[in-house]
Amino acid sequence: MTKPLFITLEGTEGVGKTSNMEFIKSMLNDKGIDFVETREPGGTPLGETLRAMLLGEDFKGMSDDSELMLMFAARAEHIEQVIKPALEKGQWVLCDRFTDATYAYQGGGRQLNIKRIEGLENWVLGDLRPDLTLLLDAPISVGRERAGKRSTPDRFEQERDGFFNRVRDTYLSRAKAEPNRIKVIDASGDLNSVQQHISSIINKIIF
DSSP: OOSOOEEEEEESTTSOHHHHHHHHHHHHHHTTOOEEEEESSOSSHHHHHHHHHHHSSTTTTOOHHHHHHHHHHHHHHHIIIIIHHHHHTTOEEEEEOOHHHHIIIIIIISOOOHHHHHHHHHHHHTTOOOSEEEEEEOOHHHHHHHHTTSSOOOTTTTSOHHHHHHHHHHHHHHHHHOTTTEEEEEOSSOHHHHHHHHHHHHHHHHO
């Protein structure tokens, strides 16, 4: 590759983002690729503070519009302080969630106006978009069962199945609209199969 890539990892709860993020990091390290790992919401001191507000219990009743704008406030800081500087230095960026998550969770889940999200995206991101998005997909029942075995659910994880079905549908609709960027990976099977699929995709863009 002649330019550093911006890769994002997306999916609903319990699809294995954490395990597969570690796998992707290992792949990039093995290939000698210099990269920055980060996440959304978060990635900066301000972003992590906003993450705690968005996922925690202290502001459980915040309005949907407030939630949307806090997501983009964290993202604006993240882009300026982490993502753009890394790419400009020639480092790849590997990010756990990005703007596709906002379309899925706030647009699909919360049913906010997509045009409003598009306006914020264009304002905050400018021309910046991920080069590759890996969408880990599994039925909501599968993901929720897995997620339930982990820690106490956060503010989003406490939502009902209808919310998450809308989130998943939105993710898949975006993948259908942008097949060159968003690659759907069946995450319902065993971890080895999932990682073989991820490896195949990443190797194609490296070589």
